[in-house]
Amino acid sequence: MSSPGPDPRLSLRDNDLSSRDMGPVVRAASLRGLPALVDALGGDSAALLARFGVTREAVSSDDAVIGVRSAGLLLETAAAELGRPDLGLLLAERQDAGVLGPLAVAIENARTLGEALASASRFLFVHSPALSIAQVADPEEVRGVLAVRYGAAVDGAAEPLPLPPQAADLGLGLLHRIILLLHGGPYGLRSAHLAHPPLVPVTRYTDFFGSDVRFERPAAVLRLPAALTAAPVAGGDRLLRTLALDYLESHFAEPGQTVAGRVRGALARSLGSAPPQVADVARLLRLHPRTLQRHLAAEGTTFEAVLDEVRRDAAHRLITTTDLPFAQVTAMLGLAAQSGLTRAVRRWFGTTPTRLRAGRRGS
Template identity: 30%
Template sequence: MPSYMSSSRDKIFQRPHNCLMNGSTRSLSIGSMPYNFVHIHSIQSVCDILLEMGIDPDSIFEKAGTHTQIFETAETVSFAMLGRLTALAAEQAGCAHFGLLVGQRATLASLGLIGTLMRHSETVGDAVQALATHHDLLNRGAMIELIVDGGVATVSYAPYEPETDGVALHCERAAATLTNVLRSLCGATWNPDEVLLPRLHPPDPTPYTSFFRAPVRFEQEFAALVFPARLLRRSIDGANPLIRASVEGRIRRFEAAIPSDVTDEVRRRVRSRLVQNRIEKDQVAQILAIHQRTLGRWLKAEGTTFRSIANQTRLGIAKQLLADTEMSLAQISSVLEFSEPAAFTHAFRRWTGTTPSAWRKEQRAR
């Protein structure tokens, strides 16, 4: 089995406590780490883009519940905060592809330790798997997953925090970031074969096709880059195994210092199962290498249940697809593994007090 297909995480419930700012790595105290954080680099990019557009960012940051001095006082912000800020910035700038612009600012250097680990990985596949495995160092509100099916590789990005603001913008930002880092490893002329984005078809898709230099499919259930699996076997020029080993050791020490959070881990795994159209408690417990009853006890101790997490995740995805795509109720019910659209409608009404169609109509009227 290729090394990029094996996990490099020793303890499933370890959590990182470093985050990145302008390419450097700074340690957080364990107690200050939020469970849905994102590193501040993207927030800085939002501010820079607004300034370049001639827009004063102060009022936008204030509406989002923060301030432009946050770069001097904080190392992380909440995942929801980044989505809310990006959405407000996009509205103020009149720029439907604002998330794409933010993602275009990302580089291997902006990924800090993970970027260094990727740069010195043996193969492109090892680098992508390193990003997927240690993505929590950058973002604890979404997951990256590498799936190989025959000759096709798919790198997906899927938020797992329920009802996150600005999900479509989060997703296009991530797709642009993934494209940039792969071009850093494979050469500036590299392009994916296809790009999937969970957002409404924009009035002008040119910014997307121009940047990705590939067909872009909107109205999808998650964000992803699709490319030939043979790319994963490509060696990375100039990779230094000594630097790789040193950096990976530092990352593991960061991860080992953080207390476990079973609820957060189960959210991630449930989202992963939904991406692959499989969600069962026994499967998630098996992936986490614990018994179902043990998983149930641990979740109860954290004040939740597997069913509650699964339902929250399904509801969050349902709201995202209803708001950000034109997917039919039948398509959404299939994505969420309901037996039929009527079952999805019944569950959605139970969760929210209204029907999916009425909720979508209300969102579009805002």
């Protein structure tokens, strides 16, 4: 294969996660474990990596990035030449959250699995702006179940495009492994969905995920018990998490994101953990509180309005997709009393929390 042209390794600096020469990029650490795996399967990892302009040093680095397309082609080529169509799953078994760099610190030190998933969703662009994780409604429409969707984010599209099969197996497999490790064991996975047909006997997938696996679906998702978002993460350090989030916020502002969007993300992560204050969010965003308020005013909104939107969205998700007691929902929204939840739900949705939940059950 001819040389890919530009050196695919780049220094990962603030927002330096795209290249006009390569297109979208991903941290080279996403391939961590691949060289050893290829060699263990009888291949020549040095020669394989060289064909795609990737070095072992790049894969071991926390700073290097490579083209998303090159990474996908490398996985597909390795799987075909080694005769291991389950290569993506094999590599996922060798990885953990550490491949995500600074994002791993925020995830592993979250208070709850919900916080960890929110951090992954908010900051996955630090790993690659071409990838996305999002909590979405259950595609099977089962009450008390939510789906975590993984895919390729393209130009802000609402629905991610399918990834190459090996990349999809690796990404969804790694997401499953991270949740498993954070939870300390099986977490009640209902089923996993993949967009491609099975690459190996289905039992290989069911053994890996420990649940039913369904193929040729619209998107790659893990279907989880909605109540799992409240499950605690053992061993987390709040100070480390705060420092990690502070670092991510200050060093990796998402390209094109508004100040309101950054405030919304900060509030969504901290909702229910402490009274939401302008000064605290401003400090996280490295802005003076008055400067933050001026930016929000220029965007046609206020801190209070953004907070209300965040609470509204969280309330709808918690009420319609979980069976959590309303007192717990109240606390998770950072409201002082359950009567405040009732008033807010009436204002947002024109009904009561009980009727909103019942309406979802009857739909």
